[in-house]
Amino acid sequence: MNSLVYALIEALRRHRWLRLLACAFIFTSLGNGLTQVVVFGLLLQWSASPALLTLAFLFATVPGFIGSLVGEKLCQRFTPIALLVLTELLGLIALLFPLLGVHYHSIPALLAVQSTEAVLSGISWPALTLLFKRGLSEAELPAATCLENVIFASQVLLGTGLGVVLFQHIPTLSLLAIDAASFLGSLLMLVLAGRVFAVVSTPLPADASDSVALRWQTLTLRQKRSLLILPALAAVGSPAMALLPALAQETHPENAAGLALPLLFARSMGQLCGPLLLKRDSLTHFAAQTPLLVTCLAVFLAAYGMIPFLSGQIWLALGAIFFAHLASNIVFAAGTFGVLSSFNAGQISSASGKAWRWQTVGASLFTGIAAVVASKFGAVQALYSVSTGGLLLVALVMNRCRD
Structure with a gap:
C-alpha cells in the first residue's frame, strides 16, 4: 500500500514516542476545538457584527507571527518536547480568559484566548517540525505530513464536533472543564513521549550549524516554492x-449559530479527508506542480462561493464546505511536506518558522481587508472580492517559482 494513511500507520508502529505524541495532540485538539465553539458560539449569541466575527479570526492568526519568532529562537536552546510541554501548560492557564469572558460578558476576553492560542501555535510549530525531522527518517516524512493533517483536522473534527452537539445542551463552564481535562491529558502524553524519544541520525552538510539563518537569495527554487x-x-x-x-x-x-457550527464541522471533515486521498509518492509531485496547487485553491474558492446560494439547503452547504477543504488541504499537505523535505535538520526550525510567519502575514492582511469590506458591503461581497484577489496574486507569485 502506498497511501499516506498506511505510511502513518507504519511510522506509529515503529515509534512509541510518535504514538504518544499523536495522543497528546488529539487531546489538545479536542480542547482547542471546544474553545473555538465557545468563542464563536457566544459571539453569535451576543449578536456580534460581521466585522467583529471576521476580526475574531484575525485575532486567532496575527499573534502567531510573534509566536513563531519566539519558537524559532527557543528551538536553539531547548528540546522540542520541552517546548511543546511549555505551550500546553500555557494553554491550560489561558483558559482563564474564556472564564472571564463568560462571567463578565466580555468580548475582549474571548478575543484574548484566540490571540493566546495563536501565539502558542506559533511557538509549537517550529518545535513540532524539528521533532519530526530529528525523530523520523527521510522515508518517514510523509507520515509526519499525514499526522500534522490529522492533528490540524482533529481540532475541529473532535472539538468542534463535540462542541456543536453539546454547546446548546450543557453549560459553557462544563465545556471549559472538558477543555482543561484535555490539556492535562496532553501534558501527560508529552511527558511520556519525552522519556522514550530517540533521535534518528540524519546526515548534515559539513558546514551546517545547529541552526541556520535562511536567506532568500541563497535558497534553491524548490526551497523557495x-x-x-x-x-x-x-x-x-x-x-x-x-x-x-x-x-x-x-x-x-x-x-446563525445553528448553521455556522455545523459548517465548521464540515470544514474539518474536509481537512481530515483531503490529504488521505493522496499517496505518499504523490506529495513530491504536488509540491512541485504550481498549476495543480492553484487549481485546488480555485476549487476551494468556488465551493465557498456557492454558500450564499445554498442558505436554505443546509446539506448542500455542508457538502460544499467539505469539498472545499478536500481541495485546500491537499495544498496544506503539499506545503507541509515541501518544508519538511526541502530543508535539513539544521535549517528546519528556521524554515518552518519563516513559512509560519509568511502564512500569518498573508492571512492577516487578506482577513483584515475582508473585515473592512464586510463591514461596508457585507460578507458575501467581501468573500467574492478579497479571496478572488488573493487567488490572482497567488497565481502570479507562484508562477515565478515554477521549474
Missing part, C-alpha cells in the same frame, strides 16, 4: 474561513 505554498493557502483560504460565521449570519439570520 516550498516556503510559499502555505502562505499562498493562507492568502486565499483565510478570508473565506474568517467570513464563514458572518456568511451564516447574513444568509441565515434566524439561526
